[in-house]
Amino acid sequence: MSDLKTRTRIGNTLDTYLLKKLKELSNDTRIPMSRLLDEAVQDLIKKHNPTPPSSH
Template sequence: MENKKSDLKNRTRIGSAIDNELLEKLKDLSKETKVPQSKLLDEAIELLLREYKNDDEQAATKEVI
């Protein structure tokens, strides 16, 4: 039997704990949209990283002024 870890070519498995209410909302959204939970998490992380990047850029601009 092949190792399951090698089945993922462009992805990495992680272990993490998530708030129970957030998990239920994620599951519901996944069912409603038919988008896998992992894809929804990818999108959420991308949005979070963009938000932090924008916050850092705005803070740097304020320091210059």
């Protein structure tokens, strides 16, 4: 089994068309889908929470 020290497995569903396009993008760019998904989630978090909470 692979070493997932900084990764967490999740189970989810994705729109069939979006999954097809994600796989194509991954193949075309040779960037793993997990890394593309990380980037997409980071972008969503920035979009919906543009200012990070202040540290106390």
